[in-house]
Amino acid sequence: MKSVIATTAAPAAIGPYSQGIVAGDLVFVSGQLPIDAASGTMPADVSAQTALSLKNIAAILEAAGSSMDKVVKTTVFLKDMDSFSEMNTVYQTFFTEATPARCAVEASRLPKGASVEIEAIAML
Template sequence: MPKQEITTSQAPAAIGPYAQAVLAGGLLFSSGQIPVNPTDGTVPVSVDEQAKQALINLGAILEQAGIGFADVLKTTVFIRHMEDFAAINAVYATFFKEPYPARSCVEVSALPKGVLLEIEAIAAC
């Protein structure tokens, strides 16, 4: 099955040997999006602003693939502190509408650049 790399300057560039996203078999697989502003490299301080920026970055990748948040089937949210779950959920709910995608949320010990969360997605194309 051939795969196509999806790349946009509207989301942070990959910082290693991976793609921002890959399209294959009618599905888009995004790499984890951290809350780095692609324009100036800054990271917001608060967890809610970080959640918003990570989802904006994910949205840019979806848009580059010609799809949107309504096409997302599954997300995985990696968070540094489980006590941030409610704040992240509040922001997440402003990007996703019913029927919501399936989701896993996992607390991790560390994330790149010291951010508080990372979000990856699988979407239908």
């Protein structure tokens, strides 16, 4: 059985997908762009974009009854791999113990012109 997670604390999906899905004991969070849910704006730099994408993930996980400390896997999409270090500096502040498995890839183009998009899988 699966259930859809939706919260106004994170930006609404911009296509035919859910912000998150709970399936069994896992929460699958769709790729989160660095969009502020209240204003609809996106910061310019990679550090601020990384922080906002992760805050959006945290909001969806909270709506599902989970949290960032239960994340087991993330995928980070970067417009430019040269910004990896900048992203990583912010990323590590969100995961301090038992850091999740992660994949980071360069994507030539991300939705809405973002420099960062992050998806996550967490336990309930």
